[in-house]
Amino acid sequence: MAEHHAAAVATHGGGGGHATVKTYINVAIVLAIITAVEVASLYIPGIPGPLLVISLLAMSAVKFFLVVGFFMHLRYDHPIMRALFVGPLIIAIVIILAVMALFSAFVLLPRVVL
């Protein structure tokens, strides 16, 4: 009875199913590995600066979307929930780029010396 009720509650008002415990643990292992690679890359000599920055940002993005997709269940959730989060996330990224542009702070772009 309790299990039946719990199952009903779990799908109630959320718009979708959830990942299994096994999936959660697999995602956590992947997150741990990526974090270890991120930190280790700082101590590997000879990696060009732009390549290091791009690879760190890419690994961070993968971790970000793994947590949002699986732990926050957004990949299983209703499109309205996705829109409520992804829309402002895009605005936040635009804000970061705009503020950096205002202050000429793009570290990846080559500086023009006059």
Next chain:
Amino acid sequence: MANYAADHAPAHTVHDPNLGNTGLDNRKVGMWAFLGSDCMFFGSLIGTYLAYKGKSISGPLPHEVFDIPLTSYSAALLLASSLTMVLALAALQQNRVKIAARWLFVTAMLGLHFVLNQVYEFTSFVLHHGLTLSTSLFGSSFFVLTGFHGAHVTGGVIWLLILVMLAMRGKLDARDYTKVEIAGLYWHFVDIVWIAIFTVIYLIP
């Protein structure tokens, strides 16, 4: 005629005050809307930090003060807490309230450990490096960004401990799944913000 939708809706949607016209739980929709707005809040703080990066006219500089091993440990704590949070949710989904309460408690303790690490880091910056909120552009933008994140984590720890207390008093069961799920959404959000801060502030040279 005007009440057609209400008359023909499934019984549970009529009696549940938390369900809106979309059929979605209002509390969950509200939390996602809040997290979206918080995204923009942290976006502006991260943008400001990056805009001021390298523009401080006095030290100390980031690479002189950052303790990457300690911060990596803190990042691992938050990632581990995200796992324990979803394990708590999974346990509650199966109505195993005691196990869910234990996972919630572990999550809160991992979060508390993160906060204490941050307190240690801030104290070290102030006492050993002379870096304060008003020392330089780096100091002000760093402390405001990471301080607000720490405040979010502290709020999350308090929220989780309240849920643990409710579970211990028998006031939390599978029917309260959405309450715990919403707390979990908030908790994972502070984790993803740290993922961004850890990379952008600490790791990128």
